[in-house]
Amino acid sequence: MKSNQDTPLLLRKHRTEEWIGRGYTTICVLFLIVIIISIVYFVATKGISTFAIDHVSLSEFLFGSTWSPDDNKFGALPFIYGSFLTSLLAALIASPLSVCAALFMTEIVPNWGKKVLQPVVELLAGIPSVVYGFIGLSILVPFLRSTFPGQGIGVAAGAIVLSIMILPTITSIATDALSALPRNLKEASYGLGATRWQTIYGVILPTVLPSVLTGVVLGMARAFGEALAVQMVIGNAPHIPTSLFESASTLTSVITLNMSNTVMGSVQNNALWSMAMILMLMTFVFVFVVRLLERRHKL
C-alpha cells in the first residue's frame, strides 16, 4: 500500500487470490472426502457380502478358530488374536524404550539430543518396512532359533520387528510433548529442592502422560496395520499360537498372502475383505482413542 491509487487494484487482486485459494482448498478437501468415502464403501460392501451373500455366520467368523477355505470354514479368530497379540506385545516392548529415549534426548542431553539423536530416530521411521522384514528374517529369526526352542519364526519375532518399527513413532511424539513442556514447571520443581529424578518421575511424566499414550496408541495402530514385515517373520500358520515361538498369523499377513491368489467374488476373497473391514474399524477405534486422549490433555 504505497499510494492511494494502488488500493483498488490490490484489493481486487487480493480478492481473486482469496477466491482461488478458497476454491482450490475446497477441491482438495472434497477430493479427500470422496476418496475416504469410496474406500470405506468399497471395503464395507465387499466385507459385508461374506455374511449377506455367502452366508458365513458372523459369530463363526469372529470366534471360529478354524480357517480352512477349502472346507468352507472361515474362522478368523486366529488372525484377530494374532494381530492384537503382536501389536500389544510390540507396544509393550517399545513404549518403555521410547519414553526413556525421549527423556534422555530432552532432559539429560537436550542439545546433543536435538541435533543428533532426534534426526536419527526420524531416520528410523523412514526405513521401508520390507527392509525391517528382511533384517528380521536374516538376523532376528536365526538368533531366536538358536536361543529359544522353536523355529525362530513366530509371534516373538513379529512383535520384536514391529516394536522396532513403532519405536520412532512413540519416541517422536513423546519428545515433542516433553520439549513443549513449560520451563516453569521444571524450575518450580527444582526450586522446591527436588532432584532431577524426582522432577522427571513426579512432575514431567505425569504431565506428559496423555501425549505419551497418544504416541503409544498411534504406534499400536501402525503395528496393527503393518503387513509386509510381519508376514515375513511370523510364519503365517492359521492357528492360535500356544507359545511365543510358534508360527501364527495376523489379519494383515493373511490378507497379503491370499488376496492376490483368490478370485474377486469368491467366498475366500470376500472373507479377506471382511478382515480388511475389521482392520479399518480397528483403525477408527485407534483414531477415536487418540482423540479422547488429546481432549483429556487439553484440560
Added chain:
Amino acid sequence: MKLKKSFLLTLTLAFAVSLAACGNKDNSSGSTTTDTTNKPTSETTALSGSILASGSTALQPLVEQVGKKFMDKNTGVSIQVQGGGSGTGLTQVSGGQVQIGNSDVFASEKMKDEAAAKELVDHQVAVVAIAAVTNPEVGVTNLTKQQLVDIFTGKITNWKDVGGKDQAIVIVNRPSSSGTRATFEKFALGTKTEDLKGSIQEDSSGTVKKLVTETPGAIGYLALSYLDDKVKAVQYEGVDATVDNVVSGKYPVWAYEHMYTKGEPDATTKAFLDYFMTDEVQNGDVVELGYIPASKMQVKRDEAGNVTK
C-alpha cells in the same frame, strides 16, 4: 516470491489432477500405464494396439521378457505386464480389464462362476515343475508319495521315520490359495492337506528357499528354477526332479502356465501368443528363465489331471 507460489500451486494442481486421473482407471493394480501406442509411428507394421496382461507372479518375468522382444519387433504394439497373482489375472481377464490373464492353475479350478470360466480361452505357454526340497542336513534322498502325505499331514514328525537323522520336521508350506501348493498337493500328495499348527507359510519362493536352507529339519517345495546346492531336492518315488523326467512324463509334479484370453483373442494379442509358441521363444526365453517349454512336452494333461502321451 509470488512466482514461486503460483508455480507451487500449479504443481500441486497438476499433481492432484494426475491423481484424479489415476483414480478413474479401472485397472486397479495401481501401476502406471505408459501408453506408447498413440505416438505416430512411421513403421509400416500391420500390428498395432496395446496388450495388458496381469496375474501370476511366477509367469510374470517370462511374459515381460517375451513382451519386450515382441515390442522390439512390432513397434506399434505396447505390452504391459502386471503381477497380482493368478486370482487377480483371472478376475481381470474375465472382467475385460486386461487382454491376457496369467495363471498357474486352470481357470475352472479357481473360479466360482463356471460360465465365466468357460468363456476364457486357455493358452498353455510353459510348464513349471515342482520338487520337494529339504534342508541338506536331514539326510533323506528319496520320499515316496505316502511318506510325503504323512509328513504334510503331520503323521510323521521326525526325519528318522523316513530314514533320515533324528530331527523334528519343520514344514515350510504355501498359503492355501497358492497355485504352487495346489499343484504340489494335486500331483505329489494326491490330496488336500490341512494347515498344521506350527507350520510356516510363505508365498514367495525366495523366502521359502531361505527358510528351508536355514531351518534345521525343514521341508518345503520349490519350482525347479529355484533349485541349487543350498537345498536338497529329494527324489519323488525314486524319480529325480529334472527337466528330462518332466518332459518324458516320468516325474508327475508339474503344471502348465496359462495365459487366458476372454473368447478368441484379437489380432495383436493372437500374434503375441503365437510368438510365444515359436521355437525362438520356447527354446530361448522359456528355457533361459527356468521354465520348461510347453511345446517340448511329450505328455499332455487335461483339467481333470488325466495324462496322455
